[in-house]
Amino acid sequence: MSPAQPVAELLEAAARPFEDARAMPPSVYTSPEFLARELDTIFSKEWICVGRSSGLATAGDYLTYELAGQPVMVLRDKEGELRAFSNVCLHRMSTLLEGTGNRRAIVCPYHAWTYGLDGHLRGAPFMAQTTGFCKDDYVLPSIRCEEWLGWIYITLDKDRPSVAATLRPLEAMIAQYQMENYVECFRETHLWDTNWKVLAENFMESYHLPVCHADTVGGHSKLEEMECPPGLAAFNYHWITKEASLPIGNAHPDNTRLEGRWRKTTALLALYPSHLITLTPGYFWYLSLHPKGTGQVAMVFGGGLSPEFMADPRAGEYVATLKNLLDEVNVEDRGCTEKVFRGMNAGVACAGHLSYLERPIYDFMHYIADRATGFDRSFALAAE
Incomplete structure (x- = not known):
């Protein structure tokens, strides 16, 4: 064809x-x-629906989704806000979370690099001797996330109207x-x-x-x-x-x-x-x-x-x-x-x-x- x-x-x-x-x-x-x-x-x-906000009711609740080839996590942070991030570790690029659940922190299943619910890297084992490594330089990329009438939507388009x-x-x-x-x-x-x-x-x-x-x-x-x-x-x-x-x-x-x-x-x-x-x-x-x-x-x-x-x-x-x-x-x-x-x-x-x-x-x-x-x-x- x-x-x-x-x-x-x-x-x-x-x-x-x-x-x-x-x-x-x-x-x-x-x-x-x-x-x-x-x-x-x-x-x-486009905006894609991933579920209801009531499904992520407490801090650390999360769900995962793959949008146009991009693994995404959506979670409730410690301040009660809905946030979405790339679900890919910034070290060796393993996916971080699977399915749904609740986590106090996001721990990579490959080398245990650990991120907070704000996406910032909190810990990286055995990296202290690596010249040029700075923990503060590592923040999971944000994905646009909005709530509308109780629904959670995400988009990869930074310019898409709300x-x-x-x-x-x-x-x-x-x-x-x-x-x-x-x-x-x-x-x-x-x-x-x-x-x-x-x-x-x-x-x-x-x-x-x-x-x-x-x-x-x-x-x-x-x-x-x-x-x-x-x-x-x-x-x-x-x-x-x-x-x-x-x-x-x-x-x-x-x-x-x-x-x-x-x-x-x-x-x-x-x-x-x-x-x-x-x-x-x-x-x-x-x-x-x-x-x-x-x-x-x-x-x-x-x-x-x-x-x-x-x-x-x-x-x-x-x-x-x-x-x-x-x-x-x-x-x-x-x-x-x-x-x-x-x-x-x-x-x-x-x-x-x-x-x-x-x-x-x-x-x-x-x-x-x-x-x-x-x-x-x-x-x-x-x-x-």
């Missing part, structure tokens, strides 16, 4: 009006050259939920055998719910109840207003923040490039995606409850019910999205027309075309 083929095919698809829209062509998902372009123009520049500025229109749209007060109850990492965009698109549209999720939430999903308006520059969204199948899907009786239809309305949010949130009056769950090659995606998966349900005596039961349901939903989604990627690799595979319920996928295609190829999205920006 020519490296230019995915770009040309994507631009052709993006130029179609929504009424005659087709999905992105298979080459955009299967081409290693196009993935390299995405890593360079998207993941090395998360709050980028997502200000969304913040106004969902203010009534007060998402910043929702409590994360579980966070996991997974690796699925599909393309990151396939999984992102799967989350963005509810057209697949009655079929892919027939054994779980599909029977409660009425497609005629869904609103799929055009997206904005940094995100797309759609709404579902219904009587939820789970008690935690609607507002708790003690919830005085939400009124009228908002007490039964779920927001499905896709924050570009890869932060995906289902926000209900009683609970939330999310994915944050990063490509690991064209055919694998690393996924942070988490969820939790609104403050009213967390304060309920049955909170433990509600969390268990939510987790069990989402585990079943993930099994179904994994099967569907891995089948889609296998099909995309067939020589005769081609993209078909989109349903009006897949408007978010159309907007996501324009975002990818904009970032990766310079496609003009001025028509979408004018709607803001």
